[in-house]
Amino acid sequence: MFKVACLRFGVLGPLTVVNRDGAPVALRGSRLPALLTELLFNANKAVSFGRLVEVLWGDEPPKSYVSNLHTYVSRLRERLDGVPIDLVAGGYRISLDTADLDLLVFRAETEAGRAAAAPTLAAAHFRRALDQWRGTDFAQPHLELEAVRLEAERIMVVEEWVDAELAAGRATAVIGELTTYVREYPLRERFAAQLMVALARAGRRAEALTVYHQTRTELIDQLGIEPGPLLRRIQSEVLAT
Incomplete structure (x- = not known):
C-alpha cells in the first residue's frame, strides 16, 4: 500500500525509529516523541487536532497551539523523511505499511493466527505476533489507557498461542x-x-x-x-x- 521501507517504527515497548541500516533516528525533546507515538498508535487513521493538542500540552495549550501543532508536525516530517504525515479533515494521519510498525504486525499476525486452519500454523502466527513486544512500559503519560488495553490484548494472544500449541501436541x-x-x-x-x-x-x-x-x-x-x-x-x- 505505502512505500515506507526506509524506516521502521516500534511502539510495543519504548518508542523506536530505525532506518534501513538499523541505525536509530533521534527525536529531540519530549513533544516530537509524544506526537509520533500518538500518530503511530492510530496508524493509517486520522487523529484529531484536539487529541494531538491534548497530547502535546494537556489542559494548558498555548494561545498559538494551532500554529505550534503544525510546526511540530513539520519538524516531525523533516526527521522522518519520506514518511507520509498527511493533513486530513480535522487532524493528521501517518500512513504506514504493515511491516513498518510492530503494532500493525502484531495485529496482522494475530488475525492470521485466528484464521489459520491448523493449530501448528496458528501457533506460528501467534508466536510472531508476541515476538513484536519488547516490553509493556510505553513511558508516555497519554498512552496510559492504551497501554492497559494493549496489555489485555497481548495476554489474550498468549492464551490463544498456548491453546494452539496444546492442540498441536x-x-x-x-x-x-x-x-x-x-x-x-x-x-x-x-x-x-x-x-x-x-x-x-x-x-x-x-x-x-x-x-x-x-x-x-x-x-x-x-x-x-x-x-x-x-x-x-x-x-x-x-x-x-
Whole structure:
C-alpha cells in the first residue's frame, strides 16, 4: 500500500525509529516523541487536532497551539523523511505499511493466527505476533489507557498461542513460559488451567494438581472466591487420569 521501507517504527515497548541500516533516528525533546507515538498508535487513521493538542500540552495549550501543532508536525516530517504525515479533515494521519510498525504486525499476525486452519500454523502466527513486544512500559503519560488495553490484548494472544500449541501436541514446549505467566498473573484462571493441562500431558500429574491448589488459595485469599468451572473441570480431568 505505502512505500515506507526506509524506516521502521516500534511502539510495543519504548518508542523506536530505525532506518534501513538499523541505525536509530533521534527525536529531540519530549513533544516530537509524544506526537509520533500518538500518530503511530492510530496508524493509517486520522487523529484529531484536539487529541494531538491534548497530547502535546494537556489542559494548558498555548494561545498559538494551532500554529505550534503544525510546526511540530513539520519538524516531525523533516526527521522522518519520506514518511507520509498527511493533513486530513480535522487532524493528521501517518500512513504506514504493515511491516513498518510492530503494532500493525502484531495485529496482522494475530488475525492470521485466528484464521489459520491448523493449530501448528496458528501457533506460528501467534508466536510472531508476541515476538513484536519488547516490553509493556510505553513511558508516555497519554498512552496510559492504551497501554492497559494493549496489555489485555497481548495476554489474550498468549492464551490463544498456548491453546494452539496444546492442540498441536506440544505441551512440554509451553510449560516454562506458562509457569512464568501463572506466577505473574496468579488470579488468571485460564493460565492456571492451561498449565495444568500441559503438566498432565507431560506426565507431571502431581505438579498439575499443585497448580490447582495454589491458584485456589490465591483466589480465596485475595478475592474470597472458589475457582470457576474451567479450573474445576480441569482438576477433575487430571484426577481421573
